[in-house]
Amino acid sequence: MGKTNNKKHFFFFGFSLLLLLIGVTISLYFWQIRLQKPVKVNMGQHQHTANAVSSEGSHDHPNDGVSCEKIVDKETSAPIRKFELTAARTTVKLDNGKTVEAWTFNDMSPGPELRVQQGDRVVVTLHNKDIAEGVTIHWHGVKVPCSQDGIAGVTQESIMPGNQFTYTFTASEPGTYWYHSHQMSSIQVQKGLLGSFIVEPRTSSIPLSTATEISAIFQQLNSAMLLNGSASGLNLAGKAGDYERLRLINAGNDTINISVDGAPFQVIAMDGHDLHETGKLDGVTIPIGAGQRYDLLVQLPEHNKVVIRNDLDKSLSITFGSGTDPEPSGGREMFSFVNYGSPLPNDPLNKLTVDKQFELRLGRSLFVSSINNHSFHEIPPMNVKEGDRVLITITNEGGGDHPFHIHGHTFRVWSKNGVLLKGSPVYLDTLLTKKGETYEVYLVADNPGLWMAHCHNLQHASMGMSMMLNYEGITTPFRVGTNSGNLPDL
Ligand SMILES: [Cu+2]
Structure with missing residues (x-):
């Protein structure tokens, strides 16, 4: 009898605790939703202008100012680079055999790397096949005119299924950038709506004709961490003496600490912008914050590989060249840009x-x-x-x-x-x-x-x-x- 009672008590106690937990979770969820969902907000409403726009729709008056929607880059005779991106719900098969549900651009996550030349006029048509919540594209780090920034509710309406939107801007600054949806961004980026965007310089900042280069974008696809869409890392060819330029992009939410093992290296650019006269680093860890980019330059040594490791997923390394595996070198010192390189x-x-x-x-x-x-x-x-x-x-x-x-x-x-x-x-x-x-x-x-x-x-x-x-x-x-x-x- 006593045992049964104990069991009953235990069951009721457990059940009550479960109910309480569910209750707390639901309350917190709605509290958060309340915070997240203003009913109607004009993100331009706080301007201190004589004719400040109210949040209740006085935006139709033409004298209120210049609409963001009307701010575009001037037409130029620059070469035009056209791309088509289609956002869709897709099942992606990873290289570790697993399949994951993803929201993709052109059936891939990351979407295709878009690579243009400095000065090009970039024209990207975004189609939404079946993302019911709508999508946009924000060009992270790229200085675009207001109307092309891809912010749902600020610079455009989110693009609904069956609709399209064409982004047009001039890629004036060379560098490593990326793109992602800015509609429900915390959800849509994690589901896979992102890709890398590279603007090649008109004249290379690296005086090394032998430098080859690759962009490497880290993302968190649902819970899986991927590097250029791979769950198992990258193995790249290269021979002793070769210079490799690595454009690292952190498209996840967490800081990634990167170490370069097997050879000294240089940080040559941050967020796409060249650094001036930077020296070689050895055994220094590079902390790449969410959204940031670091361009590294490394010369492959005689006898060993160069391995770029990260602290979030050990299996996602980037290996260059052949030879022996280098000893892990990271962790001795954190990179600081406060005194790196020399002043102009x-x-x-x-x-x-x-x-x-x-x-x-x-x-x-x-x-x-x-x-x-x-x-x-x-x-x-x-x-x-x-x-x-x-x-x-x-x-x-x-x-x-x-x-x-x-x-x-x-x-x-x-x-x-x-x-x-x-x-x-x-x-x-x-x-x-x-x-x-x-x-x-x-x-x-x-x-x-x-x-x-x-x-x-x-x-x-x-x-x-x-x-x-x-x-x-x-x-x-x-x-x-x-x-x-x-x-x-x-
Ligand atoms: Cu934060």
């Missing part, structure tokens, strides 16, 4: 003149991510006017790494923890911040528009760490929210 002899920016300053404190608790203790549209936007020289102080107050990404602009990292950068100038679009760190970054407001600024751990963005950099006089006819179905951060 005629740096156009040798001291700062600042018109506007902003301070952003990035914070995160269990269920809310915030900037200055607010989330989403409750965070006052950074309002600027064209020509403003802007200094932004970014502090990571905790809750993980926060790789902070600003759309439409490249910013210069001016200081870290109060120390001015002493080496090469560093220009980024995504700044990896770790707990307790403070950075000053500087940008010139030279691309009028309505631009998102958010953490590129897209989970954090989906929980509120997302705001706007808005230019005076720029409006949008689009709306974020459940009515429009445009949910760029969800």
Whole structure:
């Protein structure tokens, strides 16, 4: 009898606990949804203009300003590179034999690498076959005009099944970039709607004719980590003396720590922008924040392979050449760009003149991510006017790494923890911040528009760490929210 009672008690206790847990989970879910889904928000509404646009649809008045939708690149006679991308629900077979459900561009995840020449006019038509939630493409790190930035509810409507949208912009800055959907980005990127975008320089920054190159994009497809779509890593040919340029792209949500074993290497570019006179590194770990890119140059040695390893998935290494396996070298020292490379002899920016300053404190608790203790549209936007020289102080107050990404602009990292950068100038679009760190970054407001600024751990963005950099006089006819179905951060 006693035993049966005990069993009953145990069962009831367990059952109650389960109910409680389910209850708490559901409440938290709806709390989060409430935070994530403003009903109707005009992301250009906080502008300090005489005719500020209200959130209730006064956008139809032509005198309110310039619509983001109307801001396009000038027609040029530059060569045109056309691409077609179709977003669809697909089953992808991985090279480890597993099949996964994915949302793909052209039946692949990552989608095809798009490679163009500096100065090309890029024309990409995005078709949505059957993604019911709608899709867009954002060109991460590429300075595009406002109308081409691919933000559902800010720069365009999300593209619904059966519809298409053509992106047109000039690829003026060479470098390593990537593209991804910015409709429900935390969900859609993880489901596979991403790819690499490479702008080759008109004249190579590497004075080495022997350099071969490859882009390597890390992603988290559902729960599987992949490298160029492979679950088992890359093995690449190469002979002693060859130079290899590796364009590493972190399209996941977590920081990837990279080590290069078997030969010294150089970091030659960050976020697509060349560094000046950088030296060789050995046994130094490179932390690549979510959304960031690092270009490495390595010369293959005589007797051993070069192996690029990462700390998130040991099976996803990149191997160059032949010979013996090198000893793991990483972990001795973390890469710092504060004193890497040398200053430009005629740096156009040798001291700062600042018109506007902003301070952003990035914070995160269990269920809310915030900037200055607010989330989403409750965070006052950074309002600027064209020509403003802007200094932004970014502090990571905790809750993980926060790789902070600003759309439409490249910013210069001016200081870290109060120390001015002493080496090469560093220009980024995504700044990896770790707990307790403070950075000053500087940008010139030279691309009028309505631009998102958010953490590129897209989970954090989906929980509120997302705001706007808005230019005076720029409006949008689009709306974020459940009515429009445009949910760029969800
Ligand atoms: Cu974050």
